[in-house]
Amino acid sequence: MTHPNKSAVATTLPDWSQAKFFLNGLEIKTDKRNILLREQENKLSIKFESGGVKTLRLGVGDNNENLNVESDPSLGHPVYPDDDGSFNWIIKTENNRSGAVQLVVYTTDVALPAVIDSVVISSNLGNELKMLVRGVALPPGGATFNAGETYPITVSWNDSAMAGTPLKLNVVPDAGLAPSDFNSVPPLGQPTTNEWRFTAASGKQGTFNLKASTESNESELITAKNQLKIGAPATVTVWFMGRERQPGATLYPPLGQWLDLEFRRPQGTPVTKHTLSILRDAPGGMRFTPAGTQDLGTVWKVFVNDNAANQRGAFTMTATFEKFSTITLSFNLDF
Incomplete structure (x- = not known):
């Protein structure tokens, strides 16, 4: 005989959506990379919105890297709620080993276990990775950046299993510079697992540190002082739609047609190579041809899609040269 209230009982059983997870005082999501610091005790707390879990x-x-994970109460030991209704553990790992690991919380009171995706990491991010500028590791004494040029910045993890950990990039400027003098795609302070396209404002010079950190700043790396210098002015001229354009001028591209874009070298200078890339895409998409590195003087073809999304907004492209300064092109669709 079927119990008349069986379905009602089943729907009132707790599940993990009714629980909040906290790691070292910060609320976390189980399906995102969470940070366990290897030099300290880490407190994991779980609290259900309603009762029902004993x-x-x-x-x-x-745990493919066989990290030594210990907890108090011990792993596998039943834990009962404290007076405030929270379940608590103190988690410790080996001090000198990092890597990816999953924590699993389970009970007979909930059908499926909760899996917490985690990485064990040093609070000194420099123990875990190297920062690369244009594919080259930053030297111990810092690097030199030219104002107005765009630099791809990436990281190389010592352990490739940790490469999916989101990081933020920030700038610590010295006197004479301000955070607003620097720009990045994605923006400074926004977590990402991709590279940053980092640019310092034209006409600025001074010194600054770069800082990489995990999403909630549990682990960070601050570089040595970097030099920001005013680079040599670009000596190529920009021609768009058959007309020479002033350096830094905003360009207004018609939609739905191939548009000529050319960079001309000064008379008497040798032929050199250059590449064109999209720094920020148009809202409704765009493309260009040819691909890859080309001789200076090549006529690029740019096509901006004719759709509703491109009726307003902007996009940015950069031209990188072997012998001249990088040029950033700003296109405006609000016209």
């Missing part, structure tokens, strides 16, 4: 147990799931 005990929880903590275990370790995927």
Whole structure:
């Protein structure tokens, strides 16, 4: 005989959507990379919005690097709620080892376990990775950046399993410079797993540090002082739609047609190579041809899609030269 209230009972059983997870005091999401610091005790707390869960147990799931994870109460030991209704563990790992690991919380009171995607990491991010500028590791004494040029900045993790950990890039400027003098795509302070396209404002010079950190600043790396210098002015001329354009001028591209873009070298200078790239795409998409590195004097063809999304907004392209300064091109669709 079927119990008349069976379906009602089933729907009132708790599930993990009714629980909040906290790691070292910060609320976390189980499906995002969470940080366990290897030099300290890490407090994991779980609290359900309503009752119904009597005990929880903590275990370790995927642990391909065989990290030594310990907890108090012990792994697998039943944990009962404190007076405030929260379940708590203190988690410790080996001090000198980092890597990816999954924490698994389970109970007979909930059908499926909760899996917490985590990385064990040093609070000194410099122990985990190197910062690269244009594919080259930053030297111990810092690097030199030319004002107005765009630099791709990436990181190289010591352990490739940690490469999916989101990081933020920020600038620590010295006197004479301000954070607003620097620009990045994605923006400074926004977590990403991709590279940054980093640019310092034209006409500025001074010194600054770069700072990379995890999303909630649990781990960070501050570089040595970098020099910002005013680079040699670009000596190529920009021709768009058959007309020479002033340096830094905003360009207004018609939609739905191929547009000529050319960079001409000064008379008497040798032929050199250059590349064109999209720094920020048009809202409704755009493309250009040819691809790859070309001789200076090549006529590029730019096509901006004719659609509703491109009726307003902007996009940015950069031209990088072997022997001249990088040029940033700003296109405006609000016309």
